[in-house]
Amino acid sequence: MKDLIVESPLNEQELCVKCGFCCDGTLFSFAVLQAGEQGDLPEKIEQSYSKEDDREFFKLPCSYFCGKCTIYDKKRASICSAFRCQLLKDFSKDKITQTNAIKIIENAAKFREEIYSLYRQIFGKDYTMSFRDLLVDLGKFGREDSENNSLNKSIELLRVKCNIFETLLIKNFKSIKNFERLLSTSMEMT
Ligand code: SF4
Numbered sequence: 001m002k003d004l005i006v007e008s009p010l011n012e013q014e015l016c017v018k019c020g021f022c023c024d025g026t027l028f029s030f031a032v033l034q035a036g037e038q039g040d041l042p043e044k045i046e047q048s049y050s051k052e053d054d055r056e057f058f059k060l061p062c063s064y065f066c067g068k069c070t071i072y073d074k075k076r077a078s079i080c081s082a083f084r085c086q087l088l089k090d091f092s093k094d095k096i097t098q099t100n101a102i103k104i105i106e107n108a109a110k111f112r113e114e115i116y117s118l119y120r121q122i123f124g125k126d127y128t129m130s131f132r133d134l135l136v137d138l139g140k141f142g143r144e145d146s147e148n149n150s151l152n153k154s155i156e157l158l159r160v161k162c163n164i165f166e167t168l169l170i171k172n173f174k175s176i177k178n179f180e181r182l183l184s185t186s187m188e189m190t
């Protein structure tokens, strides 16, 4: 099969190079594969292949992500060239300027760094996981696992920051439907 290399317009690539949230485990834990793609994928993607029922995917963060995609000009999974987050779609439709889109990405990256820093302070270990793996890790702690009140408070603060960050990700990078669903769920809970 002839390799299909699809390139995005240059100004869109500039946004993605500054971001990488859809590759580095910030937005998603997995990237979906098309039926029949397995066996014809870059080696490291093959190594993180997984299947559940009829759905095939590979684990994120992607091993080819190192600040940016390191195999951009080579054949990748079809989702790699097909995926466009809401921010990119809005930018391509001139609903947001490049400057403002970059601002959103930079602010999100800064907020994520605050979360990692708080995680390091609380657990005293170097943070090497992705944001989605951090959420899983945090989920292992019960609300009042520790008798140390100050530790419980810090973990609660980390949870609040993660929830705010998740809301920001949905608002800016996922679809408006996701965001409306999130709002209606929060309203039902209050
Ligand atoms: S999340 Fe959007 S802007 Fe960021 S790298 Fe992915 S497609 Fe590009």
Ligand code: SF4
Residues within 6 Å of the ligand: 022, 023, 031, 062, 063, 064, 065, 066, 068, 069, 070, 071, 072, 076, 077, 080, 081
């Ligand atoms: S191959 Fe590149 S574009 Fe695809 S998930 Fe990995 S880093 Fe992202």
